[in-house]
Amino acid sequence: MTSLFSTALVAAIVGFGGTLAVVLAAAKGVGADAAQTASWVTGLCLAMAGTSALLSWRYRMPVVTAWSTPGAVLIAASAVPVGMEAAVGAFMVAGLLIVLTAGVKPLGDLVARIPASVASAMLAGVLLRFVLPAFESAQASPALVLPLIALFLVARLVSPASAVLLVLAAGAALAAALGKGGRVRCGIWPEALFVAPRFDPSVALGLGVPLYLVTMASQNLPGFAVLRAAGYVPPVRPILGVTGVASLLTGLMGAHTSNLAAITAALVTGPDTHPDPARRWPAGVAYGGVYLLFAILSGFLVALFAAMPAELIKTVAGVALMSPLLGALAASMADEKQRFAAVLTLAVTASGFSMAGIGSAFWGLAAGIGALALEAGLRRWRSR
Numbered sequence: 409m410t411s412l413f414s415t416a417l418v419a420a421i422v423g424f425g426g427t428l429a430v431v432l433a434a435a436k437g438v439g440a441d442a443a444q445t446a447s448w449v450t451g452l453c454l455a456m457a458g459t460s461a462l463l464s465w466r467y468r469m470p471v472v473t474a475w476s477t478p479g480a481v482l483i484a485a486s487a488v489p490v491g492m493e494a495a496v497g498a499f500m501v502a503g504l505l506i507v508l509t510a511g512v513k514p515l516g517d518l519v520a521r522i523p524a525s526v527a528s529a530m531l532a533g534v535l536l537r538f539v540l541p542a543f544e545s546a547q548a549s550p551a552l553v554l555p556l557i558a559l560f561l562v563a564r565l566v567s568p569a570s571a572v573l574l575v576l577a578a579g580a581a582l583a584a585a586l587g588k589g590g591r592v593r594c595g596i597w598p599e600a601l602f603v604a605p606r607f608d609p610s611v612a613l614g615l616g617v618p619l620y621l622v623t624m625a626s627q628n629l630p631g632f633a634v635l636r637a638a639g640y641v642p643p644v645r646p647i648l649g650v651t652g653v654a655s656l657l658t659g660l661m662g663a664h665t666s667n668l669a670a671i672t673a674a675l676v677t678g679p680d681t682h683p684d685p686a687r688r689w690p691a692g693v694a695y696g697g698v699y700l701l702f703a704i705l706s707g708f709l710v711a712l713f714a715a716m717p718a719e720l721i722k723t724v725a726g727v728a729l730m731s732p733l734l735g736a737l738a739a740s741m742a743d744e745k746q747r748f749a750a751v752l753t754l755a756v757t758a759s760g761f762s763m764a765g766i767g768s769a770f771w772g773l774a775a776g777i778g779a780l781a782l783e784a785g786l787r788r789w790r791s792r
Contacts, residue, residue, distance in 0.1 A: 427728055452658065453699045498611050525746040588720075599707055623665045
């Protein structure tokens with residue numbers, strides 16, 4: 409029983425602490441104020457708490473959810489300032505598309521037809537724009553950043569899952585020692601605001617659709633794979649339906665999409681949680697309980713991160729995304745015949761190119777699919 413709760417606690421702390429900096433950067437990128445940012449984090453934590461506990465209890469398997477970290481990176485890396493209300497409209501579009509994927513089979517089939525190399529290259533391009541600032545900040549604050557990067561390189565060899573948390577803790581201590589930390593200012597209660605969505609077609613297309621695609625391709629699909637690898641048969645459509653509805657509800661609090669966890673799911677689905685797979689599901693309920701506690705403490709936790717120097721936040725976010733970047737690059741280059749299209753997608757996405765108010769993630773995806781279509785058309789013409 410102890411291992412059920414300990415693994416759930418570790419998984420929740422790793423998922424929350426390791427990527428909260430990315431969420432805060434996303435909130436800053438769309439112009440959220442302090443209260444809206446706290447409400448964003450509260451909504452995410454409530455979504456994790458409710459969906460994980462409900463799905464684990466209902467289906468008797470450790471179904472744990474997470475916020476879309478690649479989605480947060482996409483939002484933060486957007487070169488087009490959209491405003492909080494328009495961003496929430498895009499979040500609602502992404503949540504609605506997830507719900508429709510659960511209920512409308514042709515939509516799921518259409519998403520599945522997007523070449524994995526191009527989708528992975530789009531994700532890699534988004535991640536790259538967020539990883540680079542971690543190393544660029546070393547020039548502005550070498551005494552703070554360089555020791556943390558060295559610590560990460562060593563710590564990941566021992567425990568990849570805990571390396572980011574170690575960097576975060578060491579960075580906070582080092583920043584305080586260097587006199588770079590700010591004062592923590594927060595209220596007692598968590599924020600829970602209503603943010604009225606504004607549906608802007610260009611933002612929905614340039615942010616909402618890519619947010620949906622990266623959430624499906626880099627979070628939900630790997631999450632289902634983790635459950636299957638552990639010997640479970642995940643109820644795909646109910647899970648998508650529940651997380652999609654949760655995304656719609658918490659989107660009105662300013663939060664972006666919720667989805668199946670992948671990396672943290674591996675921590676609670678294995679034999680370390682319980683030797684009997686049929687008795688591991690309480691870990692998912694416990695995981696939800698930890699996120700409920702995070703929701704209660706969200707105001708304090710957001711303020712704590714906000715008091716940290718910008719270089720530290722960039723470093724923590726950058727090292728946290730190194731592993732996803734590695735996976736995305738490997739997947740994008742796996743098919744030799746599609747490598748040019750993948751590189752084109754990566755270049756356009758990473759460039760920050762925007763046109764007609766639509767961000768680079770959409771245009772990168774369009775460029776890659778267009779290149780593949782041209783190559784396929786040329787092959788057909790030559791075969792005549």
